[in-house]
Amino acid sequence: GAVVSQHPSWVICKSGTSVKIECRSLDFQATTMFWYRQFPKQSLMLMATSNEGSKATYEQGVEKDKFLINHASLTLSTLTVTSAHPEDSSFYICSASVERGYGYTFGSGTRLTVV
Amino acid sequence: AQSVTQLGSHVSVSEGALVLLRCNYSSSVPPYLFWYVQYPNQGLQLLLKYTTGATLVKGINGFEAEFKKSETSFHLTKPSAHMSDAAEYFCAVSRGNNAGNMLTFGGGTRLMVKP
Numbered sequence: 001g002a003v004v005s006q007h008p009s010w011v012i013c014k015s016g017t018s019v020k021i022e023c024r025s026l027d028f029q030a031t032t033m034f035w036y037r038q039f040p041k042q043s044l045m046l047m048a049t050s051n052e053g054s055k056a057t058y059e060q061g062v063e064k065d066k067f068l069i070n071h072a073s074l075t076l077s078t079l080t081v082t083s084a085h086p087e088d089s090s091f092y093i094c095s096a097s098v099e100r101g102y103g104y105t106f107g108s109g110t111r112l113t114v115v
Numbered sequence: 116a117q118s119v120t121q122l123g124s125h126v127s128v129s130e131g132a133l134v135l136l137r138c139n140y141s142s143s144v145p146p147y148l149f150w151y152v153q154y155p156n157q158g159l160q161l162l163l164k165y166t167t168g169a170t171l172v173k174g175i176n177g178f179e180a181e182f183k184k185s186e187t188s189f190h191l192t193k194p195s196a197h198m199s200d201a202a203e204y205f206c207a208v209s210r211g212n213n214a215g216n217m218l219t220f221g222g223g224t225r226l227m228v229k230p
Contacts, residue, residue, distance in 0.1 A: 004158075010156075034218070042223070043220045043222045044205070091156070093158050093159070095159075097216070104149070104209075104218055105161070106158035106159040107158050108157055108158040109156065109157060111156060
């Protein structure tokens, strides 16, 4: 149980285009999802916290107009990278808190390459 | 505020040898502590977690960790390394078990297992 499905697993896009990444909780309701960014050989950096039905809370230094987060339902959160540039190339991972005390479950990640 | 320090970005052991990955944390409230493993281009998989109660926590794949409050540590151990244990390991801390509590990650430790 407690599976988060993240799609796509990898995507290549041209500079200036937008890319949408989806995270779905398959067998539970995720009131809160977290979006992380991971550069090669580095740790996960929290980008934003996504709450169902409300605006996401972004970490300092993360451009909210560039990284649009939508959490319209209890089972779906999306991250849209708008007007992508090569420096946006990274590994993006979503996570959801499952139930009180259980912990957190992670999506399989999305490798974004902007060319 | 919370922080996590993982001593040693790279650890190399021989197959069959003891694995010890170090993690120290700082937290203004009683912490919830986690160890995750990440294989290349994949999301994070929970190895084990400490919330309350017994300070020695057993996880999957033969790993265990001990919460030592006096040392603010949560080191991960495994008696005998397998080749399949080669991966990136992340220690993380959260403030509690509410869904909105974010995880703060350490910098990660890459475990290499020599035949």
